[in-house]
């Protein structure tokens with residue numbers, strides 16, 4: 001299954017949650033590729049991997065997957081006392097990523113085909129796609145490839161608005177996907193992030209509950225462990241595996257797995 005982690009708003013935690021979702025799924029036993037589609041290259045930075053233009057080389061130069069994929073060591077993302085039972089791969093992005101769309105605009109299914117190849121070659125269960133906040137031409141290709149969406153949102157008005165815009169963008173493609181590809185699309189969850197116990201956050205959470213009801217995942221609180229782990233280029237699962245923040249991350253992963261299982265049953 002291809003999962004896009006998205007919001008039209010910047011800085012809400014898309015890359016952080018992509019990294020932890022992919023790491024958590026790999027820890028549980030799944031084979032996962034984390035695809036960075038943002039030229040900021042945050043996935044490589046977060047895991048201290050070399051910053052290379054793997055996605056560009058795969059999509060524009062048609063280089064084989066074996067040559068561009070990075071296989072991540074288990075101790076880089078999973079707890080020492082619970083090493084990953086599955087496997088995490090990364091497809092890295094960097095500066096050149098923003099040029100990709102102009103090279104492949106005549107091939108609207110290029111990104112989709114790439115994710116299909118990834119799954120075949122690496123024998124994957126999941127492709128987790130970290131998206132960029134800016135509207136780019138590559139979006140329609142990424143969203144054409146997406147089976148399930150995880151929307152990350154702060155409990156703030158602008159962030160909620162970013163989710164609304166992203167959902168509108170998705171809705172425009174859902175029918176096309178079924179018509180052309182016979183692939184249905186689902187929402188795996190709306191994840192409130194960086195939540196504090198302030199009146200305004202409580203109000204915004206209620207508004208989100210009213211708008212997204214059953215799709216709402218348990219909130220992830222604003223906690224320093226998240227940014228500290230990122231400063232030390234670690235995941236929470238290696239940096240602070242017993243922290244409240246790590247517990248909340250595991251809850252998110254569990255809820256996404258439940259949503260995936262429910263989706264498989266309806267297919």
Ligand SMILES: Nc1ncnc2c1ncn2[C@@H]1O[C@H](COP(=O)(O)OP(=O)(O)OP(=O)(O)O)[C@@H](O)[C@H]1O
Pocket residue numbers: 009010011012013014015016017038040042131132133193194195220221222223224226227228230
């Ligand atoms: N729950 C949290 N508590 C505290 N800090 C957090 C939390 N979630 C994310 N952060 C921090 O917020 C910052 C922004 O997160 P991140 O880079 O994941 O956002 P993004 O949506 O990917 O941004 P961009 O739109 O630039 O791609 C990072 O420094 C990250 O460590």
Ligand SMILES: [Mg+2]
Pocket residue numbers: 014015016038042130131132
């Ligand atoms: Mg990001």
